[in-house]
Amino acid sequence: MPTTSKNLWTDWLNENGSRLMLYARQQTRCEADAEDVLQMALVKTWKTHGSTPDDKVISLAYTNIRRCAIDLARSNQRRTAREEFAVRESGEAVSWFKLPEDDETRILQVALSKIPEKFREVLTLKIWGELTFQQIGETLEISANTAASRYRYGLEAMRKVMKTDQELFQS
Numbered sequence: 001m002p003t004t005s006k007n008l009w010t011d012w013l014n015e016n017g018s019r020l021m022l023y024a025r026q027q028t029r030c031e032a033d034a035e036d037v038l039q040m041a042l043v044k045t046w047k048t049h050g051s052t053p054d055d056k057v058i059s060l061a062y063t064n065i066r067r068c069a070i071d072l073a074r075s076n077q078r079r080t081a082r083e084e085f086a087v088r089e090s091g092e093a094v095s096w097f098k099l100p101e102d103d104e105t106r107i108l109q110v111a112l113s114k115i116p117e118k119f120r121e122v123l124t125l126k127i128w129g130e131l132t133f134q135q136i137g138e139t140l141e142i143s144a145n146t147a148a149s150r151y152r153y154g155l156e157a158m159r160k161v162m163k164t165d166q167e168l169f170q171s
Contacts (some may be wrong), residue, residue, distance in 0.1 A: 009046065012053040020061055027069035037072055040064040111161040117152030126151050 024041070025032040041064035048064075049057050058077055125136045126147075136147040 005075040008052050012057070013042070016037065016058060016061070021067060023062060024065050027066060028072065033069075033072060036063055037068045040068040044068065107162065107165070111158050111165065114161045115154060115157040119150050119157055121152040122147055124159070 011067075021038055022033065025031065028034045028037055041061060044064045045057060045061045049060055112123065115123075121140065122136055124141060125131045126133070129136075131139065133144040133147040133151070136142075136151075137144040140147065142150075145151040
């Protein structure tokens with residue numbers, strides 16, 4: 001098989017990826033941020049450096065990780081400052097993403113987490129997102145009929161999970 005630019009970059013990433021990820025973890029506050037920073041830095045490195053990796057590219061990758069981590073941190077600080085300002089101006093905390101802390105809500109959350117992702121996704125978009133099956137289909141790139149079927153199967157799966165959980169609590 002001939003060596004292509006893609007193969008060279010793949011080999012380079014296989015050789016250096018774990019070291020770069022370690023550095024990205026050190027530069028960020030959580031694993032998800034580290035993954036995002038590493039991806040952004042690698043794309044930037046590839047676009048800046050060109051078609052084949054050489055001895056200079058590893059240094060450039062580390063530099064890009066550091067810069068991307070700084071950019072992410074600044075972005076997060078600006079977002080936090082905007083949110084804090086909004087709270088100060090309105091006088092109350094914004095609780096858009098908080099669910100009620102009652103037993104019924106917890107039971108629903110647990111049951112929802114136990115069903116397959118494809119059903120959970122449709123249930124969430126239909127019930128909490130208040131989307132039509134047509135809109136769900138467009139969002140998930142499936143047909144409206146498939147969205148409706150997944151909704152029905154998801155509700156049935158939720159019923160089974162909740163019935164099983166209820167039986168466990170009663171025994």
